[in-house]
Amino acid sequence: MAGEAAEAGALVLFSGGQDSATCLAWALDRFPHVETLGFDYGQRHRVELDRREALRRGVTALDPGWRRRLGEDHTLSLAALGAISDTALTRDSAIAFARDGLPNTFVPGRNLAFLTFAAALAYRRGLRHIVGGMCETDFSGYPDCRDDTIKALQVALNLGMERRFVLHTPLMWIDKAQTWALAEALGGRPLVDLIVEESHTCYLGERGERHDWGYGCGTCPACDLRAKGFARYLAARAD
Template sequence: MSSSVAESHKAALLLFSGGQDSATCLAWALDRFERVETVGFSYGQRHVVEMECRIHLREGIKRLNPQWQQRCGEDHVLDLSVLGALSQTALTGQAEKIFEKDGLPNTFVPARNLIFLTFASALAYRRDIRHIIGGMCETDYSGYPDCRDDTIKALQVALNLGMDRRFVVHTPLMWRDKAATWQLADSLGGQPLVELINHESHSCYLGERTHRHEWGYGCGHCPACELRRSGWDRYQALQGAQERRKE
């Protein structure tokens, strides 16, 4: 195996938004790969505050573990403003959060994850990186079809055929609900990581960061906030049960 190929097996590129899921995935990646680069996307999202949060999260996670500090590589930000111009959804505009007739919420940005992973793979190709990591999940999610396991697996095949590479797309949260995601963060970095993600990550679709709840900042009413709150409550209940068993 050539040194370049060997290096590509040790490196990963993480889709890093600044939210709870991608922050947990960053810790997961830093625990497994020798070099982890991150990529964020600016696409005119209504919750653009996440782009600022991702900077603080990256630095905070690096400081939690000397090994993570050493392994955390370059950060990239790609301008995909054309995606926002095309979609005009509640996630990129000022529309109310309502469910459409086909069952999909109008926070669904058509093809977003497909485009993100395609651009990430193009970047990974240039960076000699084989492993691509995303926080997609179909256990606790808003019903977006581009978060489903079948979609991600099909796209991996297309990317490999289209670029003649052997990319591996990892989705460590695919079968975890939000409570299990908090538990994963706990297992990776203990309460310091949980507290960092709680305080610094952003999930709220409205970009609301003026009011902090027990589960973090947000409006408390959008689908992302509802998922995050219910997951935090279940995680806290599980933590309480574990403490009682120790007594």
């Protein structure tokens, strides 16, 4: 793409999880051209990357307009990030809280690296908008999910690349129940069903057991957050 059409295009950080799938639908609903980007950093739950293609196919089947707008998919290897990280997401270790109060699932620098590489790719692809699923409401205390962090990084990226990127975080101020509701507002129950069936959130990478909210171990923090959010979403729909 080139010119104004490309400038209006978006790049979505697309892991294959619930949040990024919702963000993909959000972007497809707003921008004329949308590309996706996934990162392989040696994550313990790498199975999430395997879900991306099914989710992309699924969203294009829901809406002809979305099918026309969805462009290329990209995957970047950030093996160095996994190599320097001693966390429960990059090592086979129990999930717990560190002395500083942060869960040991926090991968230092992850979102900073993701957004920096996303901006570099967007620069090459001529895309102005970058969409991520960072959330300060259900964020486990991760400092790189905070709104202040994202805003500061947007300034740094624009200064460092002489561009006017816009970092969008549509989930920043909503919880998991509201994220499920947003998916329904964007694509109806078919989108919710697609996210339940095809996305992956479980930190342990478990896809053996199917729950009403999707696949996962059912006990890790990511599964717990997703399950409780889905229950609140269903309860709100029933009212």
